[in-house]
Amino acid sequence: MCLALPARVVELLPKLRAIVDLGGVRKEVSIDLVDDAQTDDYVIVHVGYAIGKIDPEEAQRTLALFAELSAAQNTLQPSQNMREML
């Protein structure tokens, strides 16, 4: 029910509506709840409404954390160093 997917804004339309692209599928949604959304932003779409935006830097940071986990696994004593990374 709370299913929502990240989609890229491809075109801003009048009346706080926008066309978003989700893996090649285009759909018109409302950006009334995220009125500062710009073209190429990734918004989180739920029941036809963008309810939030993806912060690309934070996404990168989370992915880097997964990657560091693997790099750290072989070289570091786990628990202590992991906690510092978090």
Next chain:
Amino acid sequence: MKYIDEFRDGDSARRIAAKIAAEVRPDTSYSFMEFCGGHTHAISRYGITGMLPPNVRMIHGPGCPVCVLPIGRIDLAISLALDRGVMICTYGDTMRVPASDSLSLIKAKARGADIRMVYSAHDALTLAEQHPDREVVFLAIGFETTTPPTALVLRDAKARDVRNFSVLCCHVLTPSAITHILESAEVRQLGTVPIDGFIGPAHVSIVIGSQPYEHFAEEYRKPVVITGFEPLDVMQGILMLVRQVNAGRAVVENEFSRAVTPEGNLAAQKLVSQVFELRESFEWRGLGEVPYSALKIRPEFAAWDAERKFELHYTSVPDHKQCECGAILRGVKRPADCKLFGTVCTPESPMGSCMVSNEGACAAHYSYGRFRDVARVDIAQAAITSIAK
């Protein structure tokens, strides 16, 4: 797809699983409740349970709006459609929820009721504008994720004075449900449901932020990790909870920082508070009456409130006697503990609400996990034994 595929990588999941296995203490048991149906679904679909050490147990919570919607609310919508000729618009998830008299919205539709499945609240308002001669009611269900869109259509319906449109509001609140679970006898006194921490909601938290959970961490000493719905998010969230438990900490952490901020979506919160106010009490399937756990439409919008407009009175209806949805929603029982599970109650013909939505604990277990419980039989060995007989 960007921001999805990279959070579903199997190798990374196995590495996080190895970290979890390395960090859990063998003499400690870890029971974490995932509140959201979205997490329940991810845990079943991606086989996350199978990647966890035996002493880490996930307990499914009541965060599936379809599952907690009581029969009496669906009955109200069905009677509006069947007895009063109203066009009911609703999200697809609610169509098959079992109601009284062996009915559901989809069965009522088969009897001639005008029931429309909509993708968005916006579509319901559009239908009302296209059919000015009909009364159109939007059956609005969902947690804080789904509430702001309903608030927007109520605002627009009032602004455009669409008089034949109204909303049957069944919106519920996450924090009050978590409080209710933490205050329940099973958790506080009996200890039958041990909870050492919460996987906190993903998309609900985009709207309400991470602050509302601080209370649970402080007051109840339960760690909360707000976690995305992708499998790597869930694995990482579990790892973060294990670390908090090991360190004796109980704070709110945010794994889903790419979308959740401490304060949430303030514009959405403001809009919701302009249109809705707290309901004194609301019945949840499985949890019973929970005070201040739901929203109702403010008096300024009374003309668009279906409960006032059609003078609806809610009547509580008990569940099927053998249905264990209530106990499953409280984390007391697991789907396989129910006699009806997988026999008379299946996703094709659900008896209880947890089998309806794919986020329901029973539907998720039925789709992805039911064969795991079946004892393995060595076919060759069984054949030899039977020949020997």
